[in-house]
Amino acid sequence: xxxxxxxxxxxxxxxxxxxxxxxxxxxxxxxxxxxxxxxxxxxxxxxxxxxxxxxxxxxxxxxxxxxxxxxxxxxxxxxxxxxxxxxxxxxxxxxxxxxxxxxxxxxxxxxxxxxxxxxxxxxxxxxxxxx
Numbered sequence: 001x002x003x004x005x006x007x008x009x010x011x012x013x014x015x016x017x018x019x020x021x022x023x024x025x026x027x028x029x030x031x032x033x034x035x036x037x038x039x040x041x042x043x044x045x046x047x048x049x050x051x052x053x054x055x056x057x058x059x060x061x062x063x064x065x066x067x068x069x070x071x072x073x074x075x076x077x078x079x080x081x082x083x084x085x086x087x088x089x090x091x092x093x094x095x096x097x098x099x100x101x102x103x104x105x106x107x108x109x110x111x112x113x114x115x116x117x118x119x120x121x122x123x124x125x126x127x128x129x130x131x
Contacts, residue, residue, distance in 0.1 A: 004090050006042075006070040006118040008050055010109060014068045017052050018105050024054035030099045039099040042118070042127070044091040047083050048073040050116075053099065090120050104129060 008014070021027075021038045029036060030053070039053045048070040056065055069076060073086040108116055119128040 004120045006072055008068050008070055008116045010114055013066055015109055017066045021052035021054045021102055026055035028053045028055050030097055033099055035099040038102040040105055042098040044087055045095040047075040048087055
């Protein structure tokens, strides 16, 4: 059983994203999930990143919600072939969204953690968070 690690820095952008998610009036529900309310989504599509599920107003063209990319799969700092292969190895070939309770991230932030790490089993899709 192979495990891989995803590493996300807890930056000012990430802290602001978590805070904004907590105070947002509306949140999007993950398709196919019963999860309601504030959450952070682990997304695999153009890289692997964390983002808030808060319902944001329509934005100007070419603007998007804040994202925090995994260091192992970041299209803003890596060549296409490198992040593409890393994403396939870590979370498989399909795009995906996994909701994670906001409290998990609030707890890590309140403890002064600087990184969030996920241990990923690409065969089963199991995620385990550690800091």
